[in-house]
Structure formats: structure tokens, C-alpha cells
Amino acid sequence: MKNNDDPLAQYPDGIRADSMIDADMEDDGIIVADESTGRGDNAIAIKEVEGLSQGQIVWRRFLRHKGAMGGLTVILLMAAFSFSAMGIGPISGWWKYQDPSQTHPMHNDKGEPTLSLPTWLGGEGWEFGEHPFGQSQIGSDYFAQVLAGVKTSLTVMVILGLTVLIIGVLIGSLAGYYRGRIDLWLMRLSDLVIVLPTIVIGAVLGSLLSLAPIKLGWSIATTQMVRSYMPVLLAILLGLILWPSMSRLVRGDFMSLSQREFVDSARVAGASDWRIMTKHILPNAMGVIIVNLTLIMSQSVILETALSFLGFGIQAPSMSLGRLISENQGAFMTRPWLFWWPGLFIILVALSVNFIGDGLRDAFDPRGRRLPSKKEMLKATIIGNQANTTAAADEIVDLSEVNVSEVDA
Amino acid sequence: MWKYVARRTALALGTLFVLSLIVYLLVDISIDPLDDLRANPAPNRPQLIASRVAMLELDKSWLVRYWHWFTSFITGDMGTAWRSGNTVSSLMGTAVATSFSLVIAATVIALVLGSCVGIVSALRQYTGFDYSITFVSFILYSLPVFWVAVLLKQFLAIGLNNFLADPGLNVVGVLIFAAVFGLFWVGAIGGSGRRRAVVFLTATAVTFGTIAFIVTTGWLDHPRIGYPGMIVFGLGMTYGITVLMAGRGNRKAILSAFTTWAVGIGVFYGVQWLFYYVNAGWPLIFLLLLSAIGVGCLIGWLFGGDDRAVSMRVAAVVAFLMGAMTFADRLLQAYPSYYNNTFIDGRVISTIGEGNINLIVNNSDFWLLQMDRFTHLLLPTLALVLISFASYTRYQRGAMLEVMNQDYIRTARAKGLPERVVITRHALRNALMPLAAIVPVDLVTLVGGAIMTETIFSWAGMGQLFITSLHQAEIDPIMAYVMITGAFTLIMALLADFFYALLDPRIRVNA
Numbered sequence: 079m080k081n082n083d084d085p086l087a088q089y090p091d092g093i094r095a096d097s098m099i100d101a102d103m104e105d106d107g108i109i110v111a112d113e114s115t116g117r118g119d120n121a122i123a124i125k126e127v128e129g130l131s132q133g134q135i136v137w138r139r140f141l142r143h144k145g146a147m148g149g150l151t152v153i154l155l156m157a158a159f160s161f162s163a164m165g166i167g168p169i170s171g172w173w174k175y176q177d178p179s180q181t182h183p184m185h186n187d188k189g190e191p192t193l194s195l196p197t198w199l200g201g202e203g204w205e206f207g208e209h210p211f212g213q214s215q216i217g218s219d220y221f222a223q224v225l226a227g228v229k230t231s232l233t234v235m236v237i238l239g240l241t242v243l244i245i246g247v248l249i250g251s252l253a254g255y256y257r258g259r260i261d262l263w264l265m266r267l268s269d270l271v272i273v274l275p276t277i278v279i280g281a282v283l284g285s286l287l288s289l290a291p292i293k294l295g296w297s298i299a300t301t302q303m304v305r306s307y308m309p310v311l312l313a314i315l316l317g318l319i320l321w322p323s324m325s326r327l328v329r330g331d332f333m334s335l336s337q338r339e340f341v342d343s344a345r346v347a348g349a350s351d352w353r354i355m356t357k358h359i360l361p362n363a364m365g366v367i368i369v370n371l372t373l374i375m376s377q378s379v380i381l382e383t384a385l386s387f388l389g390f391g392i393q394a395p396s397m398s399l400g401r402l403i404s405e406n407q408g409a410f411m412t413r414p415w416l417f418w419w420p421g422l423f424i425i426l427v428a429l430s431v432n433f434i435g436d437g438l439r440d441a442f443d444p445r446g447r448r449l450p451s452k453k454e455m456l457k458a459t460i461i462g463n464q465a466n467t468t469a470a471a472d473e474i475v476d477l478s479e480v481n482v483s484e485v486d487a
Numbered sequence: 488m489w490k491y492v493a494r495r496t497a498l499a500l501g502t503l504f505v506l507s508l509i510v511y512l513l514v515d516i517s518i519d520p521l522d523d524l525r526a527n528p529a530p531n532r533p534q535l536i537a538s539r540v541a542m543l544e545l546d547k548s549w550l551v552r553y554w555h556w557f558t559s560f561i562t563g564d565m566g567t568a569w570r571s572g573n574t575v576s577s578l579m580g581t582a583v584a585t586s587f588s589l590v591i592a593a594t595v596i597a598l599v600l601g602s603c604v605g606i607v608s609a610l611r612q613y614t615g616f617d618y619s620i621t622f623v624s625f626i627l628y629s630l631p632v633f634w635v636a637v638l639l640k641q642f643l644a645i646g647l648n649n650f651l652a653d654p655g656l657n658v659v660g661v662l663i664f665a666a667v668f669g670l671f672w673v674g675a676i677g678g679s680g681r682r683r684a685v686v687f688l689t690a691t692a693v694t695f696g697t698i699a700f701i702v703t704t705g706w707l708d709h710p711r712i713g714y715p716g717m718i719v720f721g722l723g724m725t726y727g728i729t730v731l732m733a734g735r736g737n738r739k740a741i742l743s744a745f746t747t748w749a750v751g752i753g754v755f756y757g758v759q760w761l762f763y764y765v766n767a768g769w770p771l772i773f774l775l776l777l778s779a780i781g782v783g784c785l786i787g788w789l790f791g792g793d794d795r796a797v798s799m800r801v802a803a804v805v806a807f808l809m810g811a812m813t814f815a816d817r818l819l820q821a822y823p824s825y826y827n828n829t830f831i832d833g834r835v836i837s838t839i840g841e842g843n844i845n846l847i848v849n850n851s852d853f854w855l856l857q858m859d860r861f862t863h864l865l866l867p868t869l870a871l872v873l874i875s876f877a878s879y880t881r882y883q884r885g886a887m888l889e890v891m892n893q894d895y896i897r898t899a900r901a902k903g904l905p906e907r908v909v910i911t912r913h914a915l916r917n918a919l920m921p922l923a924a925i926v927p928v929d930l931v932t933l934v935g936g937a938i939m940t941e942t943i944f945s946w947a948g949m950g951q952l953f954i955t956s957l958h959q960a961e962i963d964p965i966m967a968y969v970m971i972t973g974a975f976t977l978i979m980a981l982l983a984d985f986f987y988a989l990l991d992p993r994i995r996v997n998a
Contacts, residue, residue, distance in 0.1 A: 275935025
């Protein structure tokens with residue numbers, strides 16, 4: 079986003095921010111009591127964004143969003159924990175049972191979780207134990223199974239996000255920029271995909287992935303490879319059906335942005351189509367793309383686990399949280415932990431991504447703004463009053479700013 | 488106009504055709520009809536395989552098979568599920584109705600609740616209420632429907648059945664619940680500190696009192712709304728609707744609303760006799776509800792005044808709700824006999840199927856059968872509602888905020904209209920308009936979500952048919968599902984555009 083071609087950057091940032099705040103004041107129905115003295119609210123906002131580029135303003139707003147920061151922390155912790163415990167690719171993790179499908183004798187009566195919380199959290203002292211999340215009906219270590227499932231979910235989420243990002247943005251930008259026939263075909267194609275619920279096509283594709291090696295008579299080595307890379311392959315296949323919503327949004331943004339003056343001036347200056355698209359339009363469409371991407375990613379977690387629950391998703395040897403729930407369904411009354419752990423992690427992943435998306439949406443929304451606390455408002459009003467009584471010259475500057483902002487709006 | 492509809496229909500048919508071709512190819516690769524025979528140790532395995540290959544034409548190209556399917560499909564023959572030998576039409580007939588009853592019930596509930604909460608949340612923007620609703624809707628939005636469904640089935644249903652068998656009052660739990668409820672109303676109603684305190688105490692006390700009454704007095708054994716309920720709740724409801732829709736100053740509207748309420752009480756008495764002599768049916772119920780609305784309109788019209796339409800609207804809504812309460816009361820009267828029915832045996836909340844077959848076969852009482860349908864609908868609907876409630880709330884909140892920022896709202900305020908009129912007449916109508924475009928599209932998502940709920944609750948709906956057919960490698964039912972769902976989606980999309988153009992005069996339909 080830190081880009082000199084950004085049209086929003088052509089005005090000094092203070093003024094740009096000022097106009098944003100003005101519009102926002104009306105939006106919120108806040109009426110500034112006295113034009114000359116009531117600048118307290120604005121003064122805070124202007125001071126905060128002084129000398130920053132649009133990208134920096136967005137980044138700062140994002141960092142200030144508590145929900146998004148919480149979500150980001152949780153998801154990073156989960157990723158670090160699951161990947162370090164269960165390993166990445168050939169590298170083994172620190173957890174003693176690296177094979178989730180291996181069975182063990184029941185550690186205690188029913189294979190209950192040995193994890194206990196520290197005393198200050200209401201537990202019986204911190205202990206990790208032999209099987210922290212308990213054991214499944216046949217005695218597998220549930221900790222290893224659940225964390226392997228979390229790994230799968232995160233992998234699917236990231237790969238699917240990347241697939242959708244690449245395809246959706248590529249097709250959407252081409253259709254929005256060149257219009258005409260390619261646009262027409264894109265809309266027909268996305269019509270086709272949108273007609274069926276994603277879970278229906280997803281089930282067919284998942285089933286295809288697990289049956290294709292047998293049906294097409296591939297060699298055992300290839301079949302093995304397909305099996306072990308199941309999450310990646312499934313994510314790519316699902317990405318191939320989830321891109322239309324992204325490309326429709328990108329298309330719309332590219333259509334309206336390519337009509338703007340700065341695109342014309344870039345073209346007059348001799349910029350190629352590629353340069354206009356990547357350097358001039360794309361940075362401005364970034365907000366829509368990123369926010370939509372988080373939505374798709376949180377959906378994908380749910381979709382993957384749902385498909386695995388139905389038996390059309392991830393197959394053994396890869397683990398999936400949805401499959402854990404479906405496999406242990408019958409035992410929930412006697413072994414409730416088999417239900418709670420996978421559910422908890424699915425919800426945590428989806429919730430965190432949703433919160434990150436919410437924070438990004440607020441950060442990119444030019445009308446969005448943090449409400450200053452009462453203390454800040456009071457302080458700024460006092461400063462504003464002092465300034466008002468001393469300098470009348472400020473008023474003139476003020477007026478010019480207002481004019482510029484109106485032109486801008 | 489007709490040209491537009493014709494063009495859209497042609498486009499939809501083309502889309503369906505291409506869709507059928509692609510899906511047929513995909514499904515053809517992803518199923519393996521010979522799966523069970525490959526591992527079959529029987530000595531006549533080659534013959535078995537050969538006969539099945541011949542039956543399903545597996546030795547021919549997929550295009551040939553597609554062509555055979557397609558030609559029979561357009562003549563109305565949807566094929567057979569070859570493993571069981573049933574024709575797809577016989578399987579689909581009931582499945583479609585089952586699925587849609589589930590989806591429509593869930594949509595209506597989620598739509599009404601979600602929109603109301605979203606609108607209030609928008610009106611209380613940046614308050615604790617708004618933040619809490621946002622947070623809750625985020626959590627609901629992140630819940631996987633299959634997890635919720637299993638949770639409801641495995642934990643809630645059993646707990647609820649045990650509770651109904653032996654109701655006991657958990658004072659602390661109910662108090663906490665009542666307090667949360669009280670806080671909800673404080674947040675929704677707002678106002679000064681004093682008013683907040685009054686609202687909180689009243690709402691908490693009423694909630695606690697109601698639950699305590701229900702649990703301790705044996706009401707649960709013979710649940711009814713009855714005259715006390717009709718009078719008290721009816722009055723409260725009538726008052727609330729009148730204040731919201733017409734304001735305290737509109738005497739004519741108040742008079743017509745309360746007259747309608749009084750008539751409703753009278754009809755409540757009469758209807759008890761009617762249902763005693765006549766075994767009801769859905770046509771009769773709909774007829775009664777329609778005539779209730781008609782009577783409401785008539786009362787409003789008779790009171791007249793400058794603003795007849797307002798009085799008529801208020802009275803019609805009151806009449807409809809009184810009718811609905813009368814229906815609910817009569818339904819509840821069937822509860823004791825349902826509870827004691829030999830096929831139910833006290834386990835009222837059901838987790839499997841869309842109805843108790845034994846009960847349906849052996850009983851003809853309309854109310855008992857509806858009670859059975861209701862108890863079976865309860866959990867799957869709840870699962871679907873929880874999920875789609877969140878998106879409606881978020882959506883409606885956004886739409887309302889958007890509208891509240893418009894210039895015409897400022898104009899309405901500036902010309903001195905009371906805030907109630909600004910919100911209900913100027914803002915609400917415009918904020919609800921986008922729903923016409925959203926709901927049809929959302930129905931499709933719910934049809935997808937219903938796949939999960941139907942599978943978990945063993946409802947013999949379309950979704951379950953699709954899943955079992957995919958597991959069993961039967962292509963005909965899958966294609967029927969795809970075509971029906973696809974056609975449904977396209978019709979809904981057409982309807983969405985049509986309604987939107989109808990509601991929003993700025994949109995012109997051009998061919």
C-alpha cells in the first residue's frame with residue numbers, strides 16, 4: 079500500500095484525513111456544536127495521522143483493533159503450537175506420539191484427558207500428562223490427532239486462500255479492466271459455479287480426489303503421494319470453485335477505478351496496461367481483496383471440516399477435525415472430550431480469522447474511525463479553545479482545508 | 488418486461504444445461520459403481536462385474552451415458568437409483584417437500600429474529616449492546632453447522648427430555664439467565680440511568696417469574712396459553728405494536744388495536760368449540776388466519792380518521808398475532824396426549840427423522856400430528872437458525888446504518904418528525920428492501936446447510952438423498968438433486984431481481 083501512485087496520497091495526509099473525518103462526523107450524526115471551537119475531535123484525528131501514508135494509516139488502525147489483534151495472536155499461537163508439536167513435512171515435532179493413528183493402552187479408566195490447569199485457573203495444578211486431550215475409543219492419543227487436524231485445517235485455509243487470491247484477482251482484474259468478451263465469459267462461468275451450494279460441488283470434488291487414483295489405475299507410489307498431500311490437493315480443488323465471489327468483487331472495483339482520472343493521466347504518461355493494473359489500480363483495490371480473502375478463508379475451514387465430517391474430505395492418513403467428530407460421534411455421552419476438543423479448535427480458527435477480517439474491514443474503511451475516549455475529547459476541546467482565542471489566522475487555513483476536502487470528496 | 492423474463496429464462500436454461508454436462512462428468516469420475524465388486528471374493532466375480540457394466544453402460548463413453556440420461560430427463564424420467572431399484576421420482580417426491588419444510592421454517596425464524604436484532608443493534612451503534620451483539624454474531628458465524636447439530640442432538644435433546652420428565656427449578660441458573668435477558672432489554676431500550684434500572688429490574692423479574700411459574704406449578708404437564716395468557720400477553724402485545732407502529736398520540740389506531748384485541752378474545756372462545764367439533768387441517772387454519780387479518784383491516788377501516796391505513800395496518804398485525812396465539816394455544820393442548828402417547832413415551836424432543844412413523848400411521852388427530860412434526864422440527868431448525876441468524880443480523884445492521892446516514896433521514900428529522908416515525912416510516916422500509924435480494928440467494932445457502940442437518944438428524948430430505956447416493960455411487964439421484972437445486976437457485980435469483988425492481992423504483996428492467 080505504500081505507493082506513490084496511490085491517488086489518495088496526492089493530497090497532504092492531514093487534509094485527506096480531515097476530509098475523511100468530516101464525512102464521518104455527518105455519518106455518525108455527531109453535530110459539531112460550534113464550527114470554530116468544536117475542532118477537538120478533528121484535532122485528535124489529524125494529529126494521529128500527521129505525516130503518514132494511507133498504507134501506514136490503515137496498518138495503524140489495524141494494530142489498534144483489539145479483536146483483530148486477539149485473533150491474530152490466537153491463530154499464530156495455534157499455528158506455532160500445532161506445527162511445532164506435530165512437525166512439518168519430514169521434520170518431527172516435540173510431541174512424543176508423532177503418529178496420530180497409533181493406538182495405546184488406556185492410560186486411565188476411560189482414557190480421560192490428563193491435562194489439568196494450574197490452581198489459579200481452578201485446576202489441580204499444572205500437568206500435561208501422558209494424553210493431555212485424552213484417548214479416543216480405540217486408544218489413540220487425542221492430542222496428536224487434534225493437533226494434526228489443526229495443522230490440516232490451517233494448511234487448507236492458507237493454500238485455498240492463495241489459490242482463490244491468484245485466480246480470483248487475475249480473472250477479476252482482467253475482466254474489469256478489459257471488459258468486453260472476457261467479462262461476459264467470466265460472469266457466465268461464475269454463474270455456473272454459484273448455482274450449486276459449495277458443499278455439493280465440494281463433496282463431488284472430494285470424492286473425486288479419493289477415488290481418482292483407484293479408478294484411473296494410478297501406480298501405488300502416485301496413489302500414496304496423492305493420499306499424503308490430500309490437504310493441499312483438496313484445498314486447490316476447493317479454491318477452484320470458490321474464486322468467483324472474489325473475482326466479481328475485484329472486477330467491480332477495477333471497473334470503477336479504471337474510470338478515474340489518475341488512470342487516464344497514467345495512460346497519457348505512457349504507462350503500459352500491465353503497469354496501470356499492478357501499480358495504479360491494484361493497490362486501491364487491496365482493501366476489498368484482503369477483506370474478502372479473510373471471509374473466504376474462514377469459510378474454507380468450515381467447508382473442509384464439514385466435507386470431512388460427511389466422508390468426502392480429508393482421508394487417512396491425513397487427519398481432519400471434521401473426521402474426528404464424525405468418527406467418534408457415538409461416544410460423546412460417555413467420552414464428551416472427544417466432542418469438545420476438535421470443535422473448540424474449529425471454532426477458534428474460524429473465529430480468529432473472522433475477527434482479523436473485521437479488523438481489516440474497519441482499517442480499510444475510509445469512513446471508519448475510532449471514537450476518541452472522553453479524556454481525549456476533553457483535552458482536545460481545551461486545547462482547541464485556547465488555540466481559538468489566540469489565533470484568528472488559523473481560521474483562514476481551516477477554510478482552505480475545508481474547500482480542498484470538498485473538492486476531494 | 489416479458490422480453491426480459493424470456494431472455495433470463497433462456498439464459499437460465501442454458502446455464503442448467505452446461506451445469507448438467509459438467510456435473511455429470513465430475514460425478515462420473517468421482518463415483519465407482521464397481522467398488523463393492525472389486526473386493527468381492529465370489530468365484531463368479533467377472534460375471535457380476537460384466538453384468539453391472541452392461542447394466543450401467545460403463546463400457547461406453549461418459550458422453551453416451553450423459554446423452555441417455557439427458558434424453559430421458561427432458562421427457563420427465565429422472566432415472567432410477569440402481570442399487571435399490573426405486574425410481575428417482577418416487578424418492579424425490581417426498582424428499583423435496585421434507586427439505587423445504589425444514590429450510591423455510593428456519594429461514595422465516597432466522598429472518599425475523601436476525602433482522603430485528605440487527606436493526607436495534609444499528610440504532611444503538613457503538614454501545615455495549617451493539618458490541619455484544621457483534622461479538623455473539625461473530626461466534627455464531629464461526630460455528631460449523633455439523634458441530635452445532637451434533638451438540639444439540641447428543642447433549643441438548645437428552646437434557647431437555649430429562650428436564651421435561653422431571654422439571655426442577657435451578658434458582659441460580661434461572662436467575663443468571665433472567666439477568667442476561669434483563670441486560671439484553673436494557674441494551675435494546677436504552678435511555679437514562681433511571682429508566683435503565685427500571686427496565687432491568689422489570690425484565691429480570693418478569694423472566695424469572697415466568698420461568699418459575701412454568702416450572703413449579705406443573706404448567707409443563709398441561710401447557711396452555713389460556714384466557715389469562717391471551718388477556719395479559721395480548722394486551723402487552725397490542726400496546727407494544729400500537730406504540731411502535733402508530734405512536735401514543737394516534738387515538739384511532741389505539742382504539743382499533745384494542746377493539747381487535749377484544750374481538751380476538753371473543754374469537755378465542757368460539758374457536759375452542761369449532762376445533763372441538765371439526766378436525767382441523769391446514770387449509771382451514773390458513774383460511775381462519777386470513778379472515779382474522781381481514782377482520783383486523785375492517786376494524787381499522789371502520790374507525791377511520793385521517794390516516795385510515797395506519798389504523799388498518801396496526802389492527803391487522805394485532806389480529807394476525809392473536810390468531811397465531813390462538814393456534815399455539817390449541818397446539819399446546821395436544822401436548823399431554825402427545826407426551827403420554829405409547830409411541831412417544833415421555834421422550835418428547837426427537838433427534839431422528841421428520842416424524843414418528845408409528846404415531847402418524849395410528850393417529851388422525853390434526854393437532855397431535857402437528858405436535859409431532861413440531862417436536863421433530865425443533866432441533867434441526869434450531870441448528871439452521873443459529874447459523875443463519877448471525878448473517879442476517881450483520882447484514883441488517885449494515886443496511887440500517889447505511890440508511891440512517893442518508894440525507895432524507897436528516898430531512899425527516901429537520902422537519903420535526905418524531906424519531907419513531909423517522910425510524911419506522913423512513914428508515915426501516917428502505918433498510919428492509921435489500922432483503923428482497925438477499926433472502927432468495929440465502930435460501931440456496933441454507934439448502935446446502937440442510938445437507939448437514941438432514942444427515943445428522945436422519946431426515947429423509949434431498950440433502951441426505953444426495954449424500955447417500957454419492958456414497959453408493961448412484962448417479963441418477965445425484966443428477967436429479969443437482970438439477971432441482973440448480974433450477975431452484977436460478978428461479979430464486981430471477982425472483983430476487985424481480986422483487987427488487989418492484990420495490991425500488993430507481994431500478995429499471997431493460998431487456
